[in-house]
Amino acid sequence: MKSVFSNIPQKILVALAAVVIWYLVSLNNVSTSQKSFTVPVVLEGISENQIVSGAPKEVDIVVSGLSKQIDRLKPESFTAYLDFNQSSGSYDKRIRVDFPQGTRLISTSPATAIGTVEQISQKEYDIEILFETPLSQNSLFSARAEPKSVTIKGRESVLDKIAKVIAIVNPTNVNLNKIITKVVALDPDNQAISELEINPSEVTIFLEKSPILHPKVVDIVLEKPEIKDFIVDSVELSKNTITIVGPKAKLDKIEKITAKVDLDTQKLEAGTYNVKTVLELADGIAAMDLPTVKIVLSKIPELVPEIVPEAEGETNDTTNTPIRRPDTPENKQPNSGF
Incomplete structure (x- = not known):
């Protein structure tokens, strides 16, 4: 039978190894560690008609705790948020972070947010069609956008910067009947404005080839007006010729243009x-400018019945009483000399 004291060195080594293993296991169960996470920032207390500027989309956080717990954590285990509580205007707020119990928040970067809360508005803008590069003189097109206007939504301070809204057409595509292109909002310096919601963001541009227009100078024939209860004493055109433009084939048939007086006869x-004229122009013909007319009117004198003394035996019948114009030479009685 072996003695209990045999192989003592080996037994001591085994015991020491067991103690070391137990210590390491115990140390791992109570050790702490740190770990960093990237967490999205939630904006609380913001209505649909408000927009926040200056708030970060994410924050980097560092937390510490028991190693076993830290190793099981994920970014979804944390909540980073800014609480606005329906406020508006400028703000300087600390970014709050909710973290699991048993852990400790070491740092948040960035820790604060500085910016503004603004109301969101929307306005309607007409679309201006621009060609990306100038067309050649022999290429004339008429263009229209469908729809003709767009609704733009954004911060009021940004909407106030909009000078015009354009749709750009590439001249290499002018052989197409229609082109779909994006809509861009520009500031007074013709720089594109971002942070806007444009609806629709694209429009259809319909292109039609237009005939080349030629100029021609022709005479103006004024049609003298007839105005009830008035005598037209004189009419005078501001000029006797006018420049018209149109296709050459149509211009060759035109030698003069008839003009009528555009006069409001009420009151x-x-x-x-001094009034404008209305020109009688054929389809496809346009005038470069409109002449004016100087017209002098006088009122037609009213007709009044002549009062004739009644003779004896005559009835007071004025049915056939002659009528004369007062103060006219032909109706004056001859001077008897007495």
């Missing part, structure tokens, strides 16, 4: 008027 009084 008309005697006097001198």
Whole structure:
């Protein structure tokens, strides 16, 4: 039978190894560690008609705790948020972080956010069509956008910067009947403005080839107006010729243009008027400018019955009483000399 004291060195080594293993296991169960996470920032207390500037989309956090717990954590285990509580205007707020129990928040980067909360508005803008590069003189096109306007939504301070809204057409595509292109909002310096929601973001540009227009100078024939209850004493055109433009084939058939007086006859009084003209132009013909007319009107004198003394035996019948114009030479009685 072996003695219990045999192989003592080996037994001591085994015991020491067991103690070391137990110590390491115990140390791992109570050891702490640190770990960093990237967490999205939630904006609380913001309505649909508000927008926040200056708030970070994410924050980097460092937490510490028991190693076993830290190793099981994920970014979804944390919540980073800014609480605005329906406020508006400028803000300077600390970014709050909710973290699991048993852990400790070491740092948050960035720790604060500085910016503004603004109201969101929307406005309607007409679209201006621009060609990316100038067309050649022999290429004339008429262009229209469908729809003609867009609704732009954004911060009020950004909307106030919009000078115009354009749709750009590439001249290499002018042989197409229609082109779909993006809509861009520009500031007064013709720089594109971002942070806007444009609806629709694209429009259809319809292109139609237009005939080349030629100029021609022709005479103006004024049609003298007839105005009820007035005498037209004189009419005078501001000029006797006018420049018209149109296809050459149509211009060759035109030698003169008829002009009519555009005069509002309501509440008309005697006097001198400078009025516009209405030109009789064929389809496809346009005038470069409109002449004016100086017209002098006088009122037609009213007709009044002549009062004739009644003779004896005559009835008071004025049915056939002659009528004369007052103060006219032909109706004056001859001077008897007495």
